[in-house]
Amino acid sequence: MKMEEMSLLGLDNTKLESIAHEIYSDLVEDACLGLCFEVHRAVKQGYFFLDETDIESMKDFEIVDQPGVDIFGEVYNQWKNKECVCPNCSRSIAASRFAPHLEKCLGMGRNSSRIANRRIASSNNVNKSESDQEDNDDLNDNDWSYGSEKRAKKRKSDKVFLFSLKCFLESLWQPVVSGLYPT
């Protein structure tokens, strides 16, 4: 169709409407063509089918909405025995007790200074029992409650006995030991 200039004045409504409709359908066609080009390009460049998902495996991720279970379909409170490795001391700690352990491990908080003072006080009494006590404190995660201090004292006397026994045994094994681990 040849293009020619025309005036819009003096045209009746039906004529104007048909012109408007023509412009409109041209625009719609152009838009559709644009979409076709987009798809064509995506297919040719190889990225059209990229976001296809595997229907079967997507089923694994469906949300569960039932009482008594969480969205994964698991029963509440079954995660009891999780463990993690402390980034500070590299020990394996139960996850639910990691925070109190870390607090002592990093030497933070009011409890840690109390324990540290206790250690300093007791190290003046017995030689070399410091390291044993440290082990004891870390294993016994109830340190922050007052009741455990009594238990710790009792164990200390056991430890002194064991330590003496250990020294005696070591003196027997000394020649053998030094043979095995030359310094």
Place this chain on the structure above:
Amino acid sequence: MSPAACSHVNGFKVDNWKQNLRVIYRCFVWSGSAETRKRKAKSCVCHVCGAHLSRLHSCLYCVFFGCFAKKHIHEHAKSKRHNLAIDLLYGGIYCFVCQDYIYDKDMEQIAKEEQRKAWKLQGTCSHLFAPAGIGERYSTWEPTKRELELLQHNPKRRRITTNCTIGLRGLINLGNTCFMNCIVQALTHTPLLRDFFLSDRHKCEMKPNSCLVCEMSQLFQEFYSGHRSPHIPFRLLHLVWTHARHLAGYEQQDAHEFLIAALDVLHRHCKGDDNGKKANNPNHCNCIIDQIFTGGLQSDVTCQVCHGVSTTIDPFWDISLDLPGSSTPFWPLSPGSDGSVVNGESQMSGATTLTDCLRRFTRPEHLGSSAKIKCSGCHSYQESTKQLTMKKLPIVACFHLKRFEHSAKLRRKITTYVSFPLELDMTPFMASSKESRMNGQYQQSMDTLNNDNKYSLFAVVNHQGTLESGHYTTFIRQHKDQWFKCDDAIITKASIKDVLDSEGYLLFYHKQFLEYE
């Protein structure tokens, strides 16, 4: 050679082909200004039949326009052996030997540049339809060649649909660490933060295993991995406590304190992403934390004698709001109004709303005679009023309802119910609104076209229990209307009603519309 290109373009790529191609694009394809549009309309007609709309193509070797629909361009190509033509509507290059549209990297580069230029031109000229400074035209993401290879080698794709658990994961409580877990849930469901980390934008400049931002990045990987068992955030706790020693001690801690401390450490560790600007000055940092969370709070102190105003603007990451029922009186909202109000008691009907709290926060406050300010206008100490307004809103606005009272007399939790909306309009609390009110212009008209200040709720942190022992949980929004309750390791579906009926301690709102800067 990729399947998209073809070897027949080599015949065209000789001499001054680049400039010729540019001219074609500029004149006949992308018309940036009114004159080029007119010229295109007048001159682009089919040389055979005079049509101007049947998918006109221009020959690339000579000056010839032919329509595609009636095959006039095909005839020309055959008779003249000019085997390349360009579609004048979208700029695609057609090869008559391949009989298909082809995509040549060099030619596409030229097309893109010319299109960008025309777009920019359009922005400045036609001020009627396009606002000034229209900026870059949005183009969708396309994979690079390497990305395409990787994607084809790894065909298993995970998509986050409305019924998908990906993005949701429980967190093990490490011993009263629910204060940390609730904040982690809110952060991992902050859309912009998620996008930043999943597109791997963090460039680390710190020693390995010491950067909190790297750990955050790892956290997002864990949340989107599809694992169903809860994650153990022990490394996160270790890093935060190492870098924020003031949070020491594992006794019941405050989630709000943790949020601020965590944001601070993240902001400090973002140095590598800072584009070279100083990370020390909070007003000039460009890290992702500042881009998302930092807003500007304007404080205006008005001298009661000379009415001179002294203004300061301070950055903020959150807004702490007083509640009715605390020892500081909540009502009236402005001095002198509503004489029937008794100290601390509300005469208003209905529950307190978040908007009430915000209005109180931004009310003019009379600084009494014991707190006179030195006025630079009067050169003496005068009584004054102080008013806070929002100068710049952050993309994510965090509201902290001050439920924990630690005054000299009492330590208690304020459990007053405060209702908060799903959608919030911050316009009345902006510094600009206050200015127009003062100038007598009332912005009461529904300014629905101004979307700048509209926010949507996406996370709510709640505290159950007492000041001494309690438990934090979070409601987070995954899709438009899907909410989930995160209670340490247990994630369950929640209704919007559950969320809106909850007490609310920390409320996270996200801007609805993001503008280019």
